[in-house]
Amino acid sequence: MSQTALFREPLLHTPFHARARQLSQLDSFIPWNGYTTVDVFTTVEHEYFAIRNASTLYDLSPMAKYRIAGPDALRFLNRLVTRDLAKLKPDRVAYVVWCNDEGHLIDDGTVFRLGESDYRLCAQERQLDWLLDSAIGFDVEILDVTEAFAGLALQGPTSCAVLKAAGLGGVERLKPFDIGYFQLGGIALTVSRTGFTGDLGYELWMDPRDAESVWDRLMAAGRSRGIRPLGSRALNIARIEAGFLLPNVDFLSAERTLRVGRERSPFELGLDWLLDFRKGHFTGRRALLAEQRSGIARRLVGLDIEGNKPAHNALVYSARAGRREIGSVTSATWSPTCKRNIAYALLEAPYVRVGTEVWVEIYVNSELTWERRMRAARVVDKPFYAPERRRASPPADF
Amino acid sequence: MSGSAEYDCIVIGAGHNGLVCASYLARAGRSVLVLEAASEVGGAAITREFAPGFRVSAGAHLLQLMPRAMMAELALESHGFKLAAEDLPTVALSPEGAPLTLAARGLVRLSQAEQDAYMALTAQLQRFARALAPVLNAAPPRLGTSDRADRLRLLKLGWQVRRLGRRDMRELLRIGGMCVYDLLQENLTSPLLQGALGFDAVLGSNFGPRAPGSVFTLLYRLAAAANADRSAPALPQGGLGALSNALAGAARSAGVTIRTDAPVRRIRVEGDRAVGVTLASGESIGAGLVVSNADPKTTFLGLLGSEHLDAGFVRRVAHLRSNGLAAKLHLALDRLPRFKGLEEAKLGARLLIAPSLDYIERAFNHSKYGEYSAAPAIELTLPSVRDAQLAPAGAHVLSAVVQYVPYALAGGWAPARQPLIDAILDQLELYAPGLRRSVTAAELLTPADIEREFRMVGGHWHHGELALDQFLMVRPVPGATQYATPLPGLYLCGAGAHPGGGVMGTAGRNAARVILARAA
Numbered sequence: 001m002s003q004t005a006l007f008r009e010p011l012l013h014t015p016f017h018a019r020a021r022q023l024s025q026l027d028s029f030i031p032w033n034g035y036t037t038v039d040v041f042t043t044v045e046h047e048y049f050a051i052r053n054a055s056t057l058y059d060l061s062p063m064a065k066y067r068i069a070g071p072d073a074l075r076f077l078n079r080l081v082t083r084d085l086a087k088l089k090p091d092r093v094a095y096v097v098w099c100n101d102e103g104h105l106i107d108d109g110t111v112f113r114l115g116e117s118d119y120r121l122c123a124q125e126r127q128l129d130w131l132l133d134s135a136i137g138f139d140v141e142i143l144d145v146t147e148a149f150a151g152l153a154l155q156g157p158t159s160c161a162v163l164k165a166a167g168l169g170g171v172e173r174l175k176p177f178d179i180g181y182f183q184l185g186g187i188a189l190t191v192s193r194t195g196f197t198g199d200l201g202y203e204l205w206m207d208p209r210d211a212e213s214v215w216d217r218l219m220a221a222g223r224s225r226g227i228r229p230l231g232s233r234a235l236n237i238a239r240i241e242a243g244f245l246l247p248n249v250d251f252l253s254a255e256r257t258l259r260v261g262r263e264r265s266p267f268e269l270g271l272d273w274l275l276d277f278r279k280g281h282f283t284g285r286r287a288l289l290a291e292q293r294s295g296i297a298r299r300l301v302g303l304d305i306e307g308n309k310p311a312h313n314a315l316v317y318s319a320r321a322g323r324r325e326i327g328s329v330t331s332a333t334w335s336p337t338c339k340r341n342i343a344y345a346l347l348e349a350p351y352v353r354v355g356t357e358v359w360v361e362i363y364v365n366s367e368l369t370w371e372r373r374m375r376a377a378r379v380v381d382k383p384f385y386a387p388e389r390r391r392a393s394p395p396a397d398f
Numbered sequence: 399m400s401g402s403a404e405y406d407c408i409v410i411g412a413g414h415n416g417l418v419c420a421s422y423l424a425r426a427g428r429s430v431l432v433l434e435a436a437s438e439v440g441g442a443a444i445t446r447e448f449a450p451g452f453r454v455s456a457g458a459h460l461l462q463l464m465p466r467a468m469m470a471e472l473a474l475e476s477h478g479f480k481l482a483a484e485d486l487p488t489v490a491l492s493p494e495g496a497p498l499t500l501a502a503r504g505l506v507r508l509s510q511a512e513q514d515a516y517m518a519l520t521a522q523l524q525r526f527a528r529a530l531a532p533v534l535n536a537a538p539p540r541l542g543t544s545d546r547a548d549r550l551r552l553l554k555l556g557w558q559v560r561r562l563g564r565r566d567m568r569e570l571l572r573i574g575g576m577c578v579y580d581l582l583q584e585n586l587t588s589p590l591l592q593g594a595l596g597f598d599a600v601l602g603s604n605f606g607p608r609a610p611g612s613v614f615t616l617l618y619r620l621a622a623a624a625n626a627d628r629s630a631p632a633l634p635q636g637g638l639g640a641l642s643n644a645l646a647g648a649a650r651s652a653g654v655t656i657r658t659d660a661p662v663r664r665i666r667v668e669g670d671r672a673v674g675v676t677l678a679s680g681e682s683i684g685a686g687l688v689v690s691n692a693d694p695k696t697t698f699l700g701l702l703g704s705e706h707l708d709a710g711f712v713r714r715v716a717h718l719r720s721n722g723l724a725a726k727l728h729l730a731l732d733r734l735p736r737f738k739g740l741e742e743a744k745l746g747a748r749l750l751i752a753p754s755l756d757y758i759e760r761a762f763n764h765s766k767y768g769e770y771s772a773a774p775a776i777e778l779t780l781p782s783v784r785d786a787q788l789a790p791a792g793a794h795v796l797s798a799v800v801q802y803v804p805y806a807l808a809g810g811w812a813p814a815r816q817p818l819i820d821a822i823l824d825q826l827e828l829y830a831p832g833l834r835r836s837v838t839a840a841e842l843l844t845p846a847d848i849e850r851e852f853r854m855v856g857g858h859w860h861h862g863e864l865a866l867d868q869f870l871m872v873r874p875v876p877g878a879t880q881y882a883t884p885l886p887g888l889y890l891c892g893a894g895a896h897p898g899g900g901v902m903g904t905a906g907r908n909a910a911r912v913i914l915a916r917a918a
Contacts (some may be wrong), residue, residue: 100708101708135711136699281705
């Protein structure tokens with residue numbers, strides 16, 4: 001085989017690729033974890049409002065997925081992640097983060113407990129090397145099952161109704177973070193009430209061979225409830241509103257940073273609530289306890305910024321004069337639902353208290369002329385948007 | 399927690415480092431319990447019978463690197479320690495006959511130019527060794543910390559090297575990362591002499607004389623010898639086991655309790671702190687802190703368990719290169735052997751079969767592919783020549799370190815033991831014709847046997863390769879380089895820690911100093 005033949009297919013296709021290709025009007029694809037995925041199907045606005053007002057289908061298949069099973073599965077996971085998973089019951093999901101020895105974040109993800117000693121870990125990025133290193137000394141089997149399952153997120157206020165219409169009776173009984181097993185026209189579906197939008201929503205896991213059939217049935221069942229395919233760009237707006245972090249945007253995996261000080265700890269990212277120091281040892285515990293004692297130098301906070309121009313990549317200052325730089329914005333968007341100009345920013349510790357006024361330097365391209373605007377901003381709590389319906393059980397029938 | 403502790407300190411393993419560490423802790427007023435899995439103390443420094451009436455130092459068979467000052471401080475002589483011989487010359491054997499004797503006073507039998515070159519080279523290496531020697535006596539300085547002690551020690555090391563003068567310092571920096579093969583080719587011409595010097599650079603290591611860094615291992619060995627104030631090896635009366643017994647006597651008289659036949663199964667952890675041990679018998683013993691003389695893999699992965707450690711640290715421990723390449727062969731001889739060209743008076747010397755650097759490198763080559771060499775490099779002694787109690791009257795014991803013998807032999811060890819013994823005997827026969835006929839018993843300890851008998855993972859007598867990437871501030875692995883470990887209350891004191899093995903005892907003493915300084 002010639003060298004170039006190896007690169008003939010630089011990006012892989014997900015099990016939903018044919019449908020994505022068909023429905024994508026902009027041919028706007030981006031790489032994610034080695035797969036080509038849709039950035040925008042039609043327009044960002046249409047897709048975004050479908051998340052908040054109807055329902056959306058989003059292809060999750062590139063998520064890295066690992067089966068973790070065996071007698072030591074729980075002990076292994078509890079040493080890996082910062083939360084106490086002894087409390088996770090079968091058929092439940094938990095949001096987790098894991099750190100390196102220095103207590104710096106490697107990635108976040110979700111753990112599905114599928115059986116007594118059978119777990120699945122889903123993560124944005126590949127993690128097999130770290131998982132195998134973490135498995136030294138544990139009787140546990142770790143399998144990369146990324147390609148064994150297709151994943152589809154059905155998110156939006158009508159998502160429960162769409163599933164019921166498709167024939168998933170009883171799906172309304174799933175509470176947030178529950179897992180259920182259903183049949184869709186003879187196709188086995190694992191459904192979790194989880195998502196990345198902060199709205200009512202579900203994630204569906206299936207055999208890749210059934211992927212297109214499931215997609216078609218859901219699109220058909222959801223037609224009268226405004227279902228749309230969703231690309232990553234619109235999802236990004238919803239996830240910022242919902243307060244979720246995006247790897248490589250809001251933090252870099254500590255295993256990837258080259259420069260000293262570019263790693264982030266859970267304290268810095270505002271993930272203190274995920275740390276359980278009483279459960280026993282986990283990787284990074286001693287470093288995190290030391291950091292808890294010494295305090296942190298910076299922290300990721302929410303910003304509410306005046307005006308309506310998103311503060312992409314903006315530097316943040318202590319005062320309007322812009323002489324004292326105190327941090328920078330990691331994610332920013334105009335929130336169509338909140339009607340607020342919101343952002344996450346990593347700020348120096350003295351400026352992270354809610355209510356603190358800071359100044360953001362925004363560059364605006366106004367008809368090919370760049371303008372610099374200093375805008376006042378306030379440190380605020382996250383999430384920016386948390387509708388009741390995301391938790392309501394059973395969900396209302398829209 | 400410490401309320402239920404029965405001892406201030408538990409030391410796991412009564413090898414020489416464990417006993418030294420225990421002595422120093424007890425002399426500072428700590429109550430110390432030493433737990434030994436075997437039936438006698440000593441670890442790999444023991445004397446035992448391998449054939450009826452024949453006794454041998456089963457692991458280490460020479461004493462050179464233990465500092466005289468430490469031995470005096472521990473008053474080993476008052477606990478029965480005696481040397482049968484010291485200042486043993488090294489004799490490089492030749493298959494052609496006419497061996498070469500290396501002694502402090504120089505070499506006979508070589509040209510004046512070669513003698514001068516040898517004296518100049520060894521003098522220079524000795525200067526370097528003396529400059530490096532102080533590093534052995536304290537916890538190695540870590541790089542990139544703001545710790546005052548680290549910085550002071552680094553400064554001191556820099557000063558020691560700077561004091562060598564510009565010319566020597568430049569030469570040290572030039573040769574420091576070189577291979578010993580090139581260094582010796584540069585300076586000397588006699589293959590026999592080159593082989594003998596090169597052998598010291600690779601003894602107990604997983605590389606041949608052409609490996610980068612082998613000058614450093616040679617310097618390191620010379621530094622340890624300089625630190626010990628012993629330029630040539632010595633033979634303890636009664637073998638190395640007698641040294642261990644004296645160390646145990648010194649420990650007991652300092653108040654240490656030693657229990658043999660007490661293998662530790664687990665290090666107990668409570669509230670993220672080592673609080674004692676559980677024995678294989680199920681017995682639990684509490685202590686304020688636990689000091690492990692076991693090798694790092696056994697300590698962290700076996701006795702402690704990775705669940706108490708961070709994943710990155712465990713990965714580093716698991717990747718520690720700890721497979722030994724040195725085997726021991728013990729022969730019972732019914733008479734004194736004769737070596738070609740060697741007068742009988744020199745049979746008590748340290749004898750080397752490493753007639754050239756290429757010979758050693760070729761012997762190493764096989765081990766890369768999981769094979770042993772039919773022409774191995776050998777360090778042999780006939781301890782019974784100087785110590786009659788080791789063998790029946792008229793009979794003798796031969797103890798040989800054989801390199802390179804892989805830990806994991808391709809095809810497994812069971813079918814290969816006798817062929818290897820035969821191959822070594824064939825090789826010995828070239829140097830000592832007739833030796834084979836005088837053999838009445840033979841015992842081979844492969845690295846796998848050494849692992850089993852002395853409980854060291856991989857059978858490496860340094861508890862982990864001594865090489866540039868596992869030296870000093872990275873020994874055994876980052877995170878455990880100054881005797882303390884990531885787990886509060888757990889310390890290392892064995893050969894896996896700085897400055898390594900070789901019956902030195904320095905790791906044990908350094909560990910005790912660190913523990914006492916921390917607790918003070």
